[in-house]
Amino acid sequence: MTEHVRAVQPEPDMVQLLTPEGERVERADYPLDITDEQIGQLYRDLVLVRRIDSEAVALQRQGELGLWASLLGQEAAQVGAGRALRSHDMCFPTYREHGVAWCRQVDPLTLLGLFRGTSVGGFDPYTHNFNMYTVIIGAQTLHAAGYAMGVVRDGAVGTGDPDRDTAVLAFFGDGASSQGDVNESFVWAAAENLPIVYVCQNNQWAISAPVATQSRVPLYQRSAGFGFPGLRIDGNDVLASLAVTRRALDDARSGQGPTLIEAFTYRMGPHTSSDDPTRYRLGSDVETWKLRDPIARVRAYLSRSAGFDAEFFAAIDEESEQLAVHVRAGCRALPDPSPESLFDHVFVELPEDLRRQRAEFADFVASVAS
Amino acid sequence: MPDYKQFKLPDIGEGLTEADIVKWTVQPGDTVTVNQNLIEIETAKAVVELPSPWAGVVHELLVSEGETVDVGRPIITIDVDPGGSAPAGSVSPGAGVEAPNAHMPNGDVPKADANGRQAVLVGYGPRAEGGARRRRRSPAAEPAAQDRVPDDRVPDDRVPEPTVNSAFQVPPRGADLDEPASQHRVLAKPPVRKLAKNLGVDLTTVAPSGPEGAITREDVQAAAEDSSSTGSVRRGSSSPPRVKSVRAGGRETRVPVRGVRKHTAAAMVSSAFTAPHVTEFMSVDVTATMQLRDRVAARPEFRGVRVSPLVFVARALILAARRTPEINATWDDAAGEIVLKHYVNLGIAAATDRGLIVPNVKDADQLSLLDLAHAINDLAQTARAGRTAPADLTGGTITITNVGVFGVDTGTPILNPGETGILAFGAVRRMPWVVTDGDTERIEPRSVTQLAVSFDHRVVDGQQGSHFLADVGGLLADPGLALL
Numbered sequence: 001m002t003e004h005v006r007a008v009q010p011e012p013d014m015v016q017l018l019t020p021e022g023e024r025v026e027r028a029d030y031p032l033d034i035t036d037e038q039i040g041q042l043y044r045d046l047v048l049v050r051r052i053d054s055e056a057v058a059l060q061r062q063g064e065l066g067l068w069a070s071l072l073g074q075e076a077a078q079v080g081a082g083r084a085l086r087s088h089d090m091c092f093p094t095y096r097e098h099g100v101a102w103c104r105q106v107d108p109l110t111l112l113g114l115f116r117g118t119s120v121g122g123f124d125p126y127t128h129n130f131n132m133y134t135v136i137i138g139a140q141t142l143h144a145a146g147y148a149m150g151v152v153r154d155g156a157v158g159t160g161d162p163d164r165d166t167a168v169l170a171f172f173g174d175g176a177s178s179q180g181d182v183n184e185s186f187v188w189a190a191a192e193n194l195p196i197v198y199v200c201q202n203n204q205w206a207i208s209a210p211v212a213t214q215s216r217v218p219l220y221q222r223s224a225g226f227g228f229p230g231l232r233i234d235g236n237d238v239l240a241s242l243a244v245t246r247r248a249l250d251d252a253r254s255g256q257g258p259t260l261i262e263a264f265t266y267r268m269g270p271h272t273s274s275d276d277p278t279r280y281r282l283g284s285d286v287e288t289w290k291l292r293d294p295i296a297r298v299r300a301y302l303s304r305s306a307g308f309d310a311e312f313f314a315a316i317d318e319e320s321e322q323l324a325v326h327v328r329a330g331c332r333a334l335p336d337p338s339p340e341s342l343f344d345h346v347f348v349e350l351p352e353d354l355r356r357q358r359a360e361f362a363d364f365v366a367s368v369a370s
Numbered sequence: 371m372p373d374y375k376q377f378k379l380p381d382i383g384e385g386l387t388e389a390d391i392v393k394w395t396v397q398p399g400d401t402v403t404v405n406q407n408l409i410e411i412e413t414a415k416a417v418v419e420l421p422s423p424w425a426g427v428v429h430e431l432l433v434s435e436g437e438t439v440d441v442g443r444p445i446i447t448i449d450v451d452p453g454g455s456a457p458a459g460s461v462s463p464g465a466g467v468e469a470p471n472a473h474m475p476n477g478d479v480p481k482a483d484a485n486g487r488q489a490v491l492v493g494y495g496p497r498a499e500g501g502a503r504r505r506r507r508s509p510a511a512e513p514a515a516q517d518r519v520p521d522d523r524v525p526d527d528r529v530p531e532p533t534v535n536s537a538f539q540v541p542p543r544g545a546d547l548d549e550p551a552s553q554h555r556v557l558a559k560p561p562v563r564k565l566a567k568n569l570g571v572d573l574t575t576v577a578p579s580g581p582e583g584a585i586t587r588e589d590v591q592a593a594a595e596d597s598s599s600t601g602s603v604r605r606g607s608s609s610p611p612r613v614k615s616v617r618a619g620g621r622e623t624r625v626p627v628r629g630v631r632k633h634t635a636a637a638m639v640s641s642a643f644t645a646p647h648v649t650e651f652m653s654v655d656v657t658a659t660m661q662l663r664d665r666v667a668a669r670p671e672f673r674g675v676r677v678s679p680l681v682f683v684a685r686a687l688i689l690a691a692r693r694t695p696e697i698n699a700t701w702d703d704a705a706g707e708i709v710l711k712h713y714v715n716l717g718i719a720a721a722t723d724r725g726l727i728v729p730n731v732k733d734a735d736q737l738s739l740l741d742l743a744h745a746i747n748d749l750a751q752t753a754r755a756g757r758t759a760p761a762d763l764t765g766g767t768i769t770i771t772n773v774g775v776f777g778v779d780t781g782t783p784i785l786n787p788g789e790t791g792i793l794a795f796g797a798v799r800r801m802p803w804v805v806t807d808g809d810t811e812r813i814e815p816r817s818v819t820q821l822a823v824s825f826d827h828r829v830v831d832g833q834q835g836s837h838f839l840a841d842v843g844g845l846l847a848d849p850g851l852a853l854l
Contacts, residue, residue: 058405062423063380274383276416328404368564 012218014232014264017239020292022300024239032243036306042238043298044316045079049099050295051320052108055327056098056115060273064331065115069096073236073268076294077201079103080241081263084249085169086162088129090151092144092170095133096201100171104130108323109330118334122345137172138179141198144170145185148194157195158255165253168196169245175206177222178214186226186258195252197245198223198260201235203267208280220262228258235265236294266292339365373451374429376444377408377422383415391437391445392417400428408446411439426450558585569594630725641787645701645826649782650835654843655803657817662849671740679819680718680772681743682846683795687770688714688735689852690841696830697791697823697838698768708829717769717786718746720753728786729758730766770795780820790829793842796820819846 017025017032053071060068071078074096082103085091093100101111106128113119114133125131134140148168151157156166176182177200189196202219204211211219223230233240241263248259266289270277302308343350343358350358379389392410396402405421412418429447433439556573558566562585566573573585576593580586627635659682667677691698691714700709716734720727729752731737731745752758769786774797783792796819803816821843825835845851 055405058421061380061382061418061420063378063382064423066381067384270416274415276418278417364560364564368560368567 012220012232014234015240015244016234016237017243018237018297018301020236020297022297022304024301024305030240030243030247032239034239034242036302036308039239039298039306040302040308040312042079042083042242043295043302044319045083045099045102046075046238046295046298047316048320048323049075049079049102051324052102052327053098055324056108056112056331057269057273059112059328059331060115065112065273066117067115067272067274069272070269071096071098073266073289073294074201074203074263075099076238076298077199077233077235077241077263077265080238080243081169081171081199081245081261084242084245085129086167086249088163089167089169089249090125090129090131090144090147092131092140092147092168093133094137094140094171094173094176095135096173097133097171101128101130104128106130108327109334112327112331113334116331116334118336120342120345136181138176138181138185141170141172141176141182141185142188144168144196145188145194148189148196149192151195152192157253160254162253166195167249167252168194169249170196170198172198172200173206174200174202174204174211174214174219175209176200177202177219178206183226186223186228186260189258190226190228193255193257195255196258197248197252198258199245199263200260201263201265203235203265205267205271205277205281207271207275208277210281218262220260223258223260228260230260230262232262232264234292235263236289236292236297238294238298265294372429372449373454374447375424375426375450376432377420377424377446377448378444379411379433379439379441380420381441382411382418382420383413386413386415386441388438388440389413391433391435391439393435394431395419396422396428396431396446398428398430402426402428402448422448424448424450427452556585557583558590562587562590566590566593630722630727634726637787638784641785644703644787645785645790646828647782647785647824648827648830648832648835649822649824650832650839651780652821652839652843654819654821654846655816656798656819656846659846659849660798660817666739672743675740675743676747677743678746679798680770680795681739681746682849683772683793683821683842684716684718684731684734684742684746684770685739685852686842686845686849687768687793688716689845690838691768691791692735693841694830694834694838696834697825699790699829700767700788701790701826701828711767713767715765715767717766717789718749719769719771720750722753722756724756727753727758727763728766728769729753729762730769732765768792774798774819780822782822783824785824785826790826791835791838792824794820794822794824796822821846 015027015030017027017030019025050072053075056065056068057070059065078097078099079102082091082097082100085103091097091100091104095114098108098111102108106123110119110123111133114121121132121135123132131140131143134143151166151168154166156164159165170185172179172182185196186198188194189198200219202211206214215222218232220230220232231244233244235241244261248261251257251259266285267277268286268289299313302312340358340362343354343361347354381387382389389411390413392412394409395407396409402408402422402425404423404425407419408422409420410417411420426448429449431446433443433445439445557578557580558573563573565571565587566576566585569590571590571593573590576585576589578585579589656679659679663677663679663682666672695710695712696708698711698714700711702709713733714735715730715732717728717730720729729749731742731749734742734745737745749758749762752762766786766789768789769783769792771781771783771792771794773781773783773794777797779799780796781794783794785792798817798819800815801818802813803818804811805814805816821839823835823839823842825838830838
C-alpha cells in the first residue's frame with residue numbers, strides 16, 4: 001500500500017453566514033435580505049425534513065421500505081438551495097434530495113413509493129419542476145445540461161423578465177464529482193454558457209471512499225479548469241446555502257453562465273440503509289460534526305437573538321409528529337401496482353407492438369390466475 | 371383486552387435472508403412507543419437496531435439473543451391495545467407487516483400457506499432458490515421453500531385482484547404432493563408453465579434438461595408426447611433415471627450413477643454449493659526444482675523410488691501451509707468455528723478405473739522427502755489397484771490434484787468436502803521465459819508450470835490465499851528457500 005499523494009492545500013475560504021453557535025455573520029459579497037420570520041420558516045423546513053427522513057429510516061428497519069438513503073446532516077444545504085429556487089426553475093436531484101423535494105412541494109409519500117418498490121420512481125417532473133430521483137451516479141447533471149440547452153434555445157435567459165428567465169439547479173455528491181458524466185456536463189455548461197447552478201453536497205464519503213482519495217484539491221476548485229466560478233459554502237448553514245445559491249441562480253438567469261457551489265457538509269448516517277459506516281470511519285469524526293448541526297444553530301439564533309419562544313418550537317415539534325404519522329400510515333397504504341402498469345409511462349402513445357405485448361401479458365396473467 | 375401483533379424480522383439490507391440476534395433492548399411487560407428501539411441485530415452487512423412499528427406493551431420475545439433467525443420469522447409479540455376491547459388471545463395481522471395467515475407457533479420457520487406462498491417482506495425478500503444456494507436447507511425445511519411471490523404484506527382486502535398473485539404460483543401439484551420426490555421445487559419459466567398447463571402436463575413429473583435443472587419448453591412438449599403415446603409421463607428431476615440396462619446402438623446411452631461416480635457427484639455438489647470457492651493462478655519457473663529433482667533422484671537412498679515433481683510440490687505445500695495455517699483448516703458449520711489443523715493429512719487426487727478417489731498421506735508434515743516420496747507412490751499404486759483402505763480416504767486436511775499428468779496446464783479445482791484448500795499442479799513444460807540477470811533481460815527456454823489454488827472464502831481471504839500460492843510458487847522457483 002502506498003500512501004496516497006496529496007498536494008498540501010490551505011484551508012479554503014468558506015462562506016458562512018450563521019456560525020455553529022448561532023451567530024449571524026454579515027458578508028458584503030453575499031448579502032442576505034431575510035427577516036427573522038423567514039428564518040423561522042427555514043427552521044420549520046429543516047425540522048420537518050429531518051422528521052420525514054428519520055421516519056423513513058424507521059420504516060425501512062420495520063421492513064416497509066426496501067432501501068432508504070438518509071439525508072441526516074445535509075438538511076441545511078438542501079433546504080437553503082431548495083428555497084432559493086423560483087417555481088419555474090428546474091431542479092435535477094440525486095436520490096438523496098428529500099429536503100429539496102420538500103421545498104418543491106413533493107409529497108414525501110411520492111418519494112417513498114420508489115424505495116418501497118410500488119413505483120418505478122415516476123411522477124411528472126413538470127408538476128413540481130423537480131425531476132425524478134436519479135440513482136445513476138452523476139447522470140442527472142447531463143440531464144440538467146440538456147434541459148439548460150433547451151432553456152437557452154427557448155430564449156429564456158437574460159431577458160430581464162423575472163417570470164421568463166429560468167435557471168437549472170443540478171445536485172450531485174463528492175463521489176459523483178469523479179464521474180465522467182459530471183465532467184462532461186461541466187464542459188457543456190461552460191462551452192454553451194448554460195444557466196446551470198451545480199450544487200455539490202460534499203458529505204465527504206462516497207459510500208466508504210473518503211473524498212481525499214478522489215481529489216487533491218477542494219472540489220469547488222474543479223470548476224476553474226472548466227472556466228466557470230466555484231466556491232465553497234458551509235453546507236450546514238442554511239443561510240449561506242440560501243444566499244449563495246440565490247445569487248448563483250440570479251447569475252444563471254441573467255445569462256452569466258454556470259456556477260459550482262460546494263456545500264461542505266457531512267453524511268451523519270450510513271450511505272444507505274444497507275451500509276454500515278462504523279466499518280470504515282471513526283466515531284470521533286461524527287461527534288465533531290454533531291457540534292456543527294444544521295438545525296441546532298438556527299434554533300440557537302432564533303431563541304437567543306430573535307426572541308422566538310418555546311411555544312414556537314413546540315408547535316413545530318407537534319407538526320413534525322403529525323407529519324411522521326402521515327408518512328408512516330401513508331407508506332403502509334401505498335397501493336401495489338398492477339402487473340400491466342410496467343407498460344405505462346414509457347411512451348406518450350404506446351406503439352402498436354407494445355400495445356400487443358401488453359394485451360398478451362394481460363391475457364397471460366388472467367389465464368394463469370384462473 | 372389485548373390485541374397482539376407480531377413483528378417479523380425484516381430484510382433490512384436488500385436481499386438478506388437471515389440475521390443474528392445481538393441484544394434485546396426491551397423485555398416482556400415493557401411499554402414501547404412507535405419507533406422505540408426493540409432489538410439490535412447483526413446481518414451480513416451491518417449491526418442495526420430495529421424500531422418498533424407500534425406502540426404497546428411487549429407481550430413476548432420470540433427469539434433469543436445469539437440465535438440466527440430467518441428473515442420473515444416473527445421475533446416479538448406486542449400488545450397494541452392493552453386494556454382495549456379486542457377479544458383476548460387474538461393475534462391480528464399487523465398493518466402492513468404481517469402476511470395473511472401470519473400467526474405461527476413459537477420457533478417455527480414461516481410455512482407456506484395452502485397456495486405455496488411464503489411470507490415475504492419488502493419486494494425482494496428471501497428467495498427460496500437463492501437461500502438454498504447460500505445455505506443448505508435440511509430436507510425438513512424444504513416444504514417452506516416455495517416460489518418467490520410478489521409482496522404479500524398487504525392484507526387481502528387491499529390487493530386489487532387477489533387472484534393475480536397466484537399467477538406466479540407453482541401450478542397445483544396433484545396427488546403426489548406427499549412424495550419426497552416432488553418436494554423439490556419445479557424450475558420453469560412462466561411461459562413454460564403456461565404451456566404445461568395447456569398441454570395438461572404435470573411439471574413435477576417432467577425431467578428437466580435446462581440450465582440449473584430448469585424445465586424447458588422442449589421438455590414439456592416431449593412429456594406431452596410421451597404421455598399421449600404411452601400414457602405415462604417421465605419421472606421428475608429428483609429421481610435418478612431408472613434404467614435397467616444400458617441400451618446399445620441408440621443415440622444416447624444411459625449410465626446408472628453408482629459407486630465412486632455417485633460419491634464424487636454428491637461430494638462435488640456439496641462442496642461447490644457450500645464452500646464459496648476462489649481460485650487463483652500462478653505461472654512458475656520450476657527449472658531449479660527440476661534440477662534438484664534430478665540430483666535427488668541420483669542419490670543412493672532414493673534408488674527404487676519414483677521421485678516425481680509432485681513430491682516437491684507436496685513439500686512446498688506443507689511448508690507454505692505452516693505460514694498460512696488457515697489453508698489447512700475446516701469450516702465447522704455446526705459449531706460455528708474454524709478448526710485449524712496442526713497436522714497435514716495430504717490428499718492426492720488419483721484417477722482410478724472406478725473413478726476419482728482422494729486418499730491422503732497421514733501426518734505428511736512429519737515425513738522426510740524420502741518418506742513422502744514412498745508414501746505418495748504407495749498411495750497411488752494402492753489406489754489404482756482399487757485396494758485403498760477406507761481409513762486412507764477420510765481425515766484429509768488439504769489436497770493436491772496433479773492435472774499435469776494429463777498434459778493440461780491448469781484447472782479450477784473443487785475442494786474436497788471439509789477441506790479449505792486444494793492445489794492443482796499443471797504440466798511442466800519447456801517454455802520461453804524472461805530471465806533477468808542484473809540489468810539485462812533475455813528469453814530462455816525454462817521448465818514452467820501452472821499452479822492453481824482454490825480455497826474456501828469463508829475461511830481464507832484473498833490475502834492469505836495469495837500468500838499461500840505465492841509461497842508454494844516461490845519454493846518451487848527457488849527450493850533453496852526451504853532452508854530459510
